[in-house]
Amino acid sequence: MSGSAESLSRLLVREDVRAASAYHVQDSRGLIRLDQMESPFGWPAELQGTLSERLSAAQMNRYPDPHALGVQKRLREAFGIPSRWSLMLGNGSDELIQIMMTALSVPGARVMAPAPTFVMFRVLAGWAGMAYDEVPLADDFGLDADAMCAALREHRPRIVFLACPNNPTGNLFDAPALERVLEAAAGALVVIDEAYWAFSSRDHLDWLDRHPNLVIMRTLSKLGLAGLRLGFLVGDPAWIGEFDKVRLPYNVGVLHQIAAEVALENFDVLRMQTRQIVSERARLAGIIGSDARMHLWPGEANFLLVRLLDGRAKDVHAAMIRHGVLVKCLDGGNPRLAGCLRLGVGTSGENEKMLSALDAALQETAG
Ligand SMILES: Cc1ncc(COP(=O)(O)O)c(C=O)c1O
Missing domain, CATH: 3.40.640.10 (Type I PLP-dependent aspartate aminotransferase-like (Major domain))
Structure with missing residues (x-):
């Protein structure tokens, strides 16, 4: 036997695979999870x-x-x-x-x-x-x-x-x-x-x-x-x-x-849950759309895309985590998404907490 697993894998594994990072999922333990566009509802x-x-x-x-x-x-x-x-x-x-x-x-x-x-x-x-x-x-x-x-x-x-x-x-x-x-x-x-x-x-x-x-x-x-x-x-x-x-x-x-x-x-149970998400999305869009601190795009999915007009999405995202809510920060990837957050639609209670966390985060990071 010669060579370590490390040297052998370096020799044999494709270069593009070696250069890549594994798919990363942010740790959401203890947080309200609104970053992965899941349904917030369990089954009855x-x-x-x-x-x-x-x-x-x-x-x-x-x-x-x-x-x-x-x-x-x-x-x-x-x-x-x-x-x-x-x-x-x-x-x-x-x-x-x-x-x-x-x-x-x-x-x-x-x-x-x-x-x-x-x-x-x-x-x-x-x-x-x-x-x-x-x-x-x-x-x-x-x-x-x-x-x-x-x-x-x-x-x-x-x-x-x-x-x-x-x-x-x-x-x-x-x-x-x-x-x-x-x-x-x-x-x-x-x-x-x-x-x-x-x-x-x-x-x-x-x-x-x-x-x-x-x-x-x-x-x-x-x-x-x-x-x-x-x-x-x-x-x-x-x-x-x-x-x-x-x-x-x-x-x-x-x-x-x-x-x-x-x-x-x-399926009717699942469809009822999706209808609830659609109506919560409309409610959230009404609130966020009238907030002068951000731009909202019209959304037809179970999330909303917003741009924070002062652009500091990474700071706001980190502050929201401190307030117990995880959303997706899109800033830093495609330049068209600079300053953007993707907000998953949760239950009405989760959405209230998300809105409070967003508001607190915007205030804390302003100036
Ligand atoms: C556009 C789109 N297609 C496919 C998927 C993946 O779906 P699945 O969970 O079935 O792999 C996602 C997941 O977020 C998605 O946004």
Whole structure:
């Protein structure tokens, strides 16, 4: 035996992997957690009881159903997905993004997305060995269809990601701009990521009929099931059939399948919770939107994007933590987000505490 694990790993592990940092999640112990766009609501006790009962009957000695057909059936019922479209489930949407990239990555292949957007598009493109082109959003964070069409002609990507509503900006791109981009990207796979569909005024499921280059991605994460890790793709069987070859055979475990089925059988409970979040979002937007110390963007997700007009977002963020509330500080990443905080929408009690912490933090850091 020669060499230490450290020297050997330095020799063998890809240089870009060695240069990277692991995905960082800020410690939220003891804090009101409004930084990760989770649902603030747990399940009612009765549903928890049903869940425990069903989980206790799980056959842990057996591999799970590789296609999670029970979950697929309930997803179709809950989301109204017609039988002409296929479904594929993933360990969160993150895994689905990785699967699509793996299936489409050939030397020289490129991925395109507007910026700023969900960071995992860029991260996973990198691991798939694909070049990543970002096209700046317009000043109001709307989709710049002219710039996107020009970039499509120049870079000829294989995959285009469009998060609708977008994260971290929270807005829903205009439908005509989106249609233009879809048409201009006719030679590429376009993924509309509807992670925040449940809080939004529009979805794009019926666009699948008009655009053979389109697949729709959704997740249960924002519907009160972030801990479950279940995302799904909806699309033409021709696409899903190819992606399914790349998916690891048992990517959704026995316990996850049971929990997802119980959740989807009680979808009305989850939908009621999302409606509460939407109404709390409107209440928060009313208060924050009339505060002269910040600019608020109209949001269609379960969070709000604000710019602190004095720009000291990092100080305000740190002061809010001292007041027991964790939100996301976006300052220091994309320069378009300088001075910005992303405020997750919590329960009304949590939101009151968030507003007080924000107000106190702004006062403490002023001057
Ligand atoms: C736009 C967008 N897509 C996908 C995801 C990831 O979802 P999942 O939890 O299903 O991996 C997120 C998470 O924040 C997101 O903001």
